[in-house]
């Protein structure tokens with residue numbers, strides 16, 4: 001995006017903001033100034049305070065102290081939702097769209113006005129609103145049928161239609177595949193050219209360089225720096241986020257001993273077919289890490305979810321250590337030693353009201369104490385262990401998971417998957433929402449368990465997550481179209497994912 005588009009007027013400003021949750025100081029006298037027309041990145045490690053600032057900038061909660069203003073005017077009262085909606089909108093990772101309502105109803109929610117609704121007029125207006133966004137859906141479609149990409153565009157269109165010119169994008173690319181990210185960025189550029197201001201939160205630092213002009217770094221609830229993106233190198237940016245010098249090093253598969261044919265087969269898929277994938281045969285040996293790559297429609301998620309029992313296979317078998325696992329049963333998969341990090345931590349991953357310790361031990365309750373009850377001392381120990389091993393930012397193991405930042409919740413999901421000492425580990429987007437430094441330590445965990453003989457399957461859109469893999473299988477239209485060894489190149493992999501190379 002062109003820096004020239006930004007002016008000196010401030011679209012949004014937050015000054016001297018402090019916010020506490022009990023003993024936790026989530027924001028400690030921080031500020032941010034977002035110039036009209038710019039795209040301003042907000043980055044920081046998990047738990048740095050980014051989402052808390054977003055909730056204050058969107059009027060979802062009040063700060064304990066400090067002020068927010070838009071275009072030089074003080075923010076509306078918290079109860080004036082309409083006033084906030086005119087100033088700012090946020091596209092969250094978690095949808096704010098009502099799944100049961102149609103696209104048109106979602107676009108006009110809360111503002112049908114008084115009197116009878118003219119459905120035909122509403123549908124026509126909805127179609128007009130979406131037209132510039134090239135969202136190819138019938139506006140009467142239920143919102144639950146939208147892809148993540150379409151859902152985000154509907155949310156942006158909705159924000160613009162109520163007059164907001166400042167939009168916050170909270171990790172918008174976390175659930176998108178490569179081509180969808182490119183399409184989103186093209187649209188952001190066009191919107192910025194038309195004068196829309198963005199605040200952009202992402203753990204993918206290369207995206208900051210691609211779409212933003214200014215970057216602000218928060219660390220441990222404090223403002224560390226604000227600088228033009230062009231003047232801050234990637235290493236300096238990471239140093240500011242972590243507070244310590246030294247680059248990043250993602251563990252690579254090449255550092256582990258090669259897995260020979262003599263190693264026992266831990267997981268065997270024979271003629272496995274299901275929703276979106278067909279006739280998959282695969283053997284994964286003890287200590288071997290397999291990457292599953294492919295576009296969103298490749299069938300990779302469905303295959304992984306069938307292995308850990310979330311989906312029932314149409315035909316074929318899944319065997320762990322030579323024993324067949326009952327199809328479509330997560331409990332049976334767990335019993336055979338399959339651990340999983342699911343795609344959606346909000347729905348399948350965690351029990352938000354339970355503590356870190358309780359969530360981290362959900363898969364092993366029966367083994368820790370009689371009748372599934374864990375003695376408090378042992379539970380506290382497990383909580384401390386999880387916090388230490390997985391680098392979780394929290395006040396203690398007894399803290400409810402609902403209080404944790406998104407990235408830290410993801411670390412609890414990983415702790416839970418590993419608590420059972422699984423023979424086979426299935427990880428879907430394991431580093432989603434996780435900061436750069438924690439990414440490195442989580443991939444280190446995969447490397448470590450592989451060394452102890454666990455077989456792992458890593459499903460991810462991130463090439464960095466594939467570096468820890470011994471083999472990378474690229475799926476295309478439900479089949480394994482390519483297989484790469486440890487020596488894959490980024491170019492080969494991307495070409496195979498997009499289906500532009502010969503088999």
Ligand SMILES: Nc1ncnc2c1ncn2[C@@H]1O[C@H](COP(=O)(O)OP(=O)(O)OP(=O)(O)O)[C@@H](O)[C@H]1O
Pocket residue numbers: 021022024025026044045046047048049050051052053393394402403404405406407408433435
């Ligand atoms: N409702 C809450 N109750 C208690 N503590 C909370 C609550 N919401 C956030 N916190 C704490 O405030 C701190 C900042 O959290 P926040 O969600 O703003 O971080 P973040 O920078 O968005 O992290 P991430 O990158 O993981 O999304 C964290 O320590 C978190 O545990």
